[in-house]
Amino acid sequence: MMRAAFDRRVRRLGLTRSQWLVLSLLHRRPGVSQSELAEMLEVERAAAGRMVDRLERRNWLVRRPDRLDRRVNRLYLTAEADAVQAEMGRIAVELLDDAMAGLGAEEREALSDMLERVKAQLQGMSPRAASSPDARPGLSP
């Protein structure tokens, strides 16, 4: 429902929530590879790749080959994307605020905290959990 609400609100900008997540991430870390992007978004490489396809087709970002490793594409936002990115961020905050209108400050804190814990739990049972480099994924080591 959050996704749907967000998409409804930013439709006029010609983007979706998922696309905004990419833009936002690329704004903070320009030059990441597609694999890195996929991992950060917690999504399959294929899905990330197609996302990049769509965004590139609409000129929101550019693929540029890495000079050291010919396999990887480094991703960079275009100027327009950089411009719209902030606006989307504002909308995201607004939506979050509206959605939690019925909750007090401590409740929001608690909700956020609990969801983080649930997320960690779910991450621990995801197939991608095995390759965690340093974090202990299991629950009973």
Next chain:
Amino acid sequence: MMRAAFDRRVRRLGLTRSQWLVLSLLHRRPGVSQSELAEMLEVERAAAGRMVDRLERRNWLVRRPDRLDRRVNRLYLTAEADAVQAEMGRIAVELLDDAMAGLGAEEREALSDMLERVKAQLQGMSPRAASSPDARPGLSP
């Protein structure tokens, strides 16, 4: 992540979480129409219709015409669907329990309650909110 985790667990049964939601609902209320189904699942009529397509194609349910209103299809589970439905329910409960393993009983209660409130808030701003029959959709009556 919940959806993904659930789908991973029930894959061997040849179904998905969304499909299970339909089966579960139809088990409790056989003979609902597609529109009713869509509303109960909080999904567009088109999406519900395609869902029914897939489930019918795989013989999990049957469309039967209503005798009074030739527009509507009434939906009924097949025997196999009825059988597998309970199993899926058990898996759902298990998953929920696993996901909230890091939370105490009161926390779970609180989380559930808060999410309900957030959901209500989001429902109030959805486009389908206007046609609510009795409930007041606004936030400050």
Next chain:
DNA sequence: AGGCAATGGTAGCCTAGGCAACAAGCAGGC
């Protein structure tokens, strides 16, 4: 140097959902 495993990216097939346009059917007003 050569081979082999790991990594990055892509394409194919699938489910899932949104929005819009449409046809068929129903119901109420005149």
Next chain:
DNA sequence: GCCTGCTTGTTGCCTAGGCTACCATTGCCT
């Protein structure tokens, strides 16, 4: 009776994601 408007369902086009198989490249190890 007839027309007008609403409801039900379907179809088309779109994004989004999962899984698998595959190709190219890289890097390690012998």
